Amino acid sequence: xxxxxxxxxxxxxxxxxxxxxxxxxxxxxxxxxxxxxxxxxxxxxxxxxxxxxxxxxxxxxxxxxxxxxxxxxxxxxxxxxxxxxxxxxxxxxxxxxxxxxxxxxxxxxxxxxxxxxxxxxxxxxxxxxxxxxxxxxxxxxxxxxxxxxxxxxxxxxxxxxxxxxxxxxxxxxxxxxxxxxxxxxxxxxxxxxxxxxxxxxxxxxxxxxxxxxxxxxxxxxxxxxxxxxxxxxxxxxxxxxxxxxxxxxxxxxxxxxxxxxxxxxxxxxxxxxxxxxxxxxxxxxxxxxxxxxxxxxxxxxxxxxxxxxxxxxxxxxxxxxxxxxxxxxxxxxxxxxxxxxxxxxxxxxxxxxxxxxxxxxxxxxxxxxxxxxxxxxxxxxxxxxxxxxxxxxxxxxxxxxxxxxxxxxxxxxxxxxxxxxxxxxxxxxxxxxxxxxxxxxxxxxxxxxxxxxxxxxxxxxxxxxxxxxxxxxxxxxxxxxxxxxxxxxxxxxxxxxxxxxxxxxxxxxxxxxxxxxxxxxxxxxxxxxxxxxxxxxxxxxxxxxxx
Ligand SMILES: [Zn+2]
Numbered sequence: 313x314x315x316x317x318x319x320x321x322x323x324x325x326x327x328x329x330x331x332x333x334x335x336x337x338x339x340x341x342x343x344x345x346x347x348x349x350x351x352x353x354x355x356x357x358x359x360x361x362x363x364x365x366x367x368x369x370x371x372x373x374x375x376x377x378x379x380x381x382x383x384x385x386x387x388x389x390x391x392x393x394x395x396x397x398x399x400x401x402x403x404x405x406x407x408x409x410x411x412x413x414x415x416x417x418x419x420x421x422x423x424x425x426x427x428x429x430x431x432x433x434x435x436x437x438x439x440x441x442x443x444x445x446x447x448x449x450x451x452x453x454x455x456x457x458x459x460x461x462x463x464x465x466x467x468x469x470x471x472x473x474x475x476x477x478x479x480x481x482x483x484x485x486x487x488x489x490x491x492x493x494x495x496x497x498x499x500x501x502x503x504x505x506x507x508x509x510x511x512x513x514x515x516x517x518x519x520x521x522x523x524x525x526x527x528x529x530x531x532x533x534x535x536x537x538x539x540x541x542x543x544x545x546x547x548x549x550x551x552x553x554x555x556x557x558x559x560x561x562x563x564x565x566x567x568x569x570x571x572x573x574x575x576x577x578x579x580x581x582x583x584x585x586x587x588x589x590x591x592x593x594x595x596x597x598x599x600x601x602x603x604x605x606x607x608x609x610x611x612x613x614x615x616x617x618x619x620x621x622x623x624x625x626x627x628x629x630x631x632x633x634x635x636x637x638x639x640x641x642x643x644x645x646x647x648x649x650x651x652x653x654x655x656x657x658x659x660x661x662x663x664x665x666x667x668x669x670x671x672x673x674x675x676x677x678x679x680x681x682x683x684x685x686x687x688x689x690x691x692x693x694x695x696x697x698x699x700x701x702x703x704x705x706x707x708x709x710x711x712x713x714x715x716x717x718x719x720x721x722x723x724x725x726x727x728x729x730x731x732x733x734x735x736x737x738x739x740x741x742x743x744x745x746x747x748x749x750x751x752x753x754x755x756x757x758x759x760x761x762x763x764x765x766x767x768x769x770x771x772x773x774x775x776x777x778x779x780x781x782x783x784x785x786x787x788x789x790x791x792x793x794x795x796x797x798x799x800x801x802x803x804x805x806x807x808x809x810x811x812x813x814x815x816x817x818x819x820x821x822x823x824x825x826x827x828x829x830x831x832x833x834x835x836x837x838x839x840x841x842x843x844x845x846x847x848x849x850x851x852x853x854x855x856x857x858x859x
Contacts, residue, residue, distance in 0.1 A: 341385025342367045344814070344843060347377035349393030350822065354400050354792050354807040358785050364398075366814040369842035373810060391838070391855070397822045399788060400808050401547025401815035401841065402757045403577075403795035405744025406617075406652075406685050406706040409537070409549045410565050410580060411557050412750035415451060416540070417533035418442075418525040422454035423754040428461040432473040439474035447494070447523055448474055450481040452751035455713040457771035467491060467506035480522060484713075484752050485512040485555075488519075498522070512625065516555045530564035538568075538576040542847035544757055545817030545836040548805065549576055550706070550744070550798045552617035552652050552685060553583035555751075559597065569610040575846035577815070579613035579799035581652060584640070587621035591640050594619075603649045604800070608813070608842070613799050614650030615640075617685050627660035638667045645675040652683040652706065652798070658691045665697045678702030683798055686710065686748070688731040689722070695732070695739050704742035704798055707731050707790065709760040711776075713753060715769035728777035733764070733790070735780065744798050745791030761787050761823075762831035784824055814843035818852065 342365035351361040353374065363380035365373040365388075373383060384390060420438045425431040431454070438448050456463055470479045470491050478494035489507045490498070498521050502508050508518060525533060541549070568574055582597050584590025594615065605612045618624045619640055622633040629637070644651055655661050661684070671677060683704040687694070688711060698705060711718060711730055719727045729735070736743055745764070749755030762768075764787040767776025782790070796806030805813045818838040823831065838855065839847040848856040 340367070342372055342380075342383055342388050344389045344391065344840075345380045345384055346391050346393055346398065346818075347380055349396055349398050349818070350824075351398040351808060352400075352785070352788065352824070353809060354785075354789055355809050358789075361808075364808060364814075366840075366843040369814060369844070371808060371810055371812055371814050374808065391852070393818060394851075396837070397819045397824065398808070398816055399545065399819060399823060400792040400806055401817055401839065402545045402791050403548035403550070403744070403806060404541075404546060404746040404749075404755070404757060404791075405550045405683075405795035405798050406552055406708055406746040407549045407749050407755060408554045408557075408751065409541070409551045409576070409578060409755075410562060411554055412755065413534040413537035414530045414561055414564055415449070415525055415533055416537035417529050418447075419449045419451050422450050423750070424458075424756065424759075425454065426458065426460060428459045428463070428465060428469070431459065432465065432469055435470065435473040435479060439477050442477075444476060446477060447497075448477045448479045449522060451519070452482045452484055453749060453754050454483070455770050456483075457713075457716065457769065462771075465489060482515065482519065482751070485515045486510070488515060512555070519556060527564065531567050534564045534568045535573060535575075538574065539847060541755065542575050542839040542841075543835055543849070544755070545819065545834075545839060546755075546757055547576060547815040547817070547839065547841045547846075548796070548799075548801075549578055550613060550652070550746075550795065551578055551580045552654070552706075553581045554617060557583060558585055565610070574609040575841055577609050577611075577801075577805070577841065579611045579801075581613050581616040581650075583616065583618040584620050585618075590620045591636070591643070594640065595643070598647070598649070603647065608804065611799060614652070614680075615644055616652035616683075617654035619651065619653060623664075624654065625656065627657060629663060634663065634667060638670065641667060642671045642674065645671050645677050645680060648680060650681050650683075650798075650800075652685055654685050655687050658687060658689045658694055661687060661690075661694050665694065665701075668701055668703065669697070672701055681742075681798060681800060683742075683744075688718075689726065689729075690732055690736065692732070692735055692739070695736050695741050699739050699741050704744065705736055706744045706746055706795075706798065707733060708746050708748040709753060709763040710748060711767075712759065712763040712770055715767075715775045716771055716773055719773070719775055724775070727775040729780045730776065732780045733782055733786075737782070737786070742794065742797045743790050744795035745787065746795065756832065757791060758834045759832045761791060762828060764790070765831060766828045768829075788823065814840050816840050820850070 344366040347363040361374040363377040365380050422431045479491040482488045487509050586593045601612050623637045685706045747753045768774045793806035796802045805815050817836040820835045838852040845855045
């Protein structure tokens with residue numbers, strides 16, 4: 313096709329190229345360019361790109377390495393990905409991050425320890441690193457089946473690991489083991505073996521008796537925990553409040569935000585903590601905090617996940633308890649507030665949905681992005697009711713630790729569809745990925761992603777069937793764009809597209825092709841939040857210091 317038209321096109325193209333090169337030499341050139349990568353954008357077409365450019369914290373272009381290089385100016389930092397995979401920063405839609413962060417600098421972490429020996433070794437290491445006589449606290453996040461010994465520690469083993477420290481080890485919300493020094497300091501009664509078993513309330517009350525970290529330790533813990541999340545590619549969380557979390561517990565987070573040192577974007581929520589007095593409490597707490605208040609690093613995200621004590625983990629609330637709950641959520645709807653609600657079983661969730669439907673008749677809630685957390689055995693009927701109300705679903709890897717128990721209780725056939733994420737996707741329910749860390753689960757998103765893909769419990773039993781198993785891109789979408797929906801952020805982050813924040817992670821292994829059983833070993837080599845390097849290691853270690 314030669315002729316006048318063709319020449320016009322060529323002339324215009326040449327002019328455009330001139331304009332582009334003039335622009336690239338000006339202050340408008342990108343701050344950072346990532347080239348030679350495999351960038352999983354999680355855009356509508358799930359497209360993969362080779363390179364992208366960032367300016368002022370946002371993505372300004374995506375394309376081939378050659379195209380992006382052409383945009384570079386003298387000041388642009390060019391990062392060679394050397395073929396590595398890049399994903400949008402992961403967002404955990406149900407991580408008790410504020411609580412985990414508070415104690416992160418002073419707790420011992422058993423997350424990912426493959427043996428009890430390794431776990432006990434972490435206690436010994438902590439006893440050397442901390443002040444003599446300091447408390448050594450493992451606050452959950454582990455499970456016996458992750459250990460090759462397949463059992464809990466004995467008191468004698470904990471004493472041997474740290475003879476001069478009080479040691480407290482909690483397992484989920486049902487059991488804790490204390491050493492004699494810890495028992496003496498707390499002055500509590502234990503079983504002859506040194507353990508305390510009980511329901512969630514027993515363990516919560518016990519945990520509340522442990523010494524709290526100082527405020528400075530909480531601030532330090534918050535920064536360290538966010539960095540740890542950055543190491544695993546996380547750039548955002550939706551925090552559902554939770555047990556043991558009072559207004560004072562938010563202050564370390566607020567300080568880190570005021571200092572401008574947030575490296576994870578946090579949407580936080582408020583729980584009712586005064587049994588019977590939750591309505592007054594919540595009204596007071598939120599009277600000066602409008603929904604959505606904050607900025608892109610820290611934002612008020614509404615109520616959750618414990619709204620009244622009476623409706624928390626209660627499959628048979630009384631009419632009076634439901635009436636009280638209805639009064640609160642109706643008020644929340646009237647104020648335009650978001651809320652997220654903890655609910656475990658499908659058999660009883662109808663009571664919650666009845667209340668939400670009643671509220672919806674008075675004040676439509678579809679635009680408020682309410683959500684239900686957990687509900688692993690959600691039925692198709694419940695999911696349809698959620699969809700009709702515009703209620704989203706935050707899904708965690710609870711079955712990774714709890715799947716073997718679930719199979720015993722509900723049977724292998726029922727476990728095959730738990731949780732039914734493909735059904736929910738088909739129905740159109742908004743889904744967020746996550747963990748529920750750090751008491752009952754590990755916060756490692758790659759453990760959760762692997763579990764989404766293979767349905768295997770920590771003990772190696774595959775319990776989920778192919779009908780409810782998402783593919784790798786779908787699982788990644790839950791954990792990025794899907795999770796961003798719950799804080800109204802899907803137009804700002806969750807995917808790598810022009811105009812969105814440069815929140816991303818360069819991975820140590822290719823998430824798309826690494827064997828499924830290796831997904832949990834992936835880490836980030838380079839994590840950016842708003843174009844700023846917040847974590848770097850290995851080949852990119854230098855970038856963090858020259859940020
Ligand atoms: Zn919960």
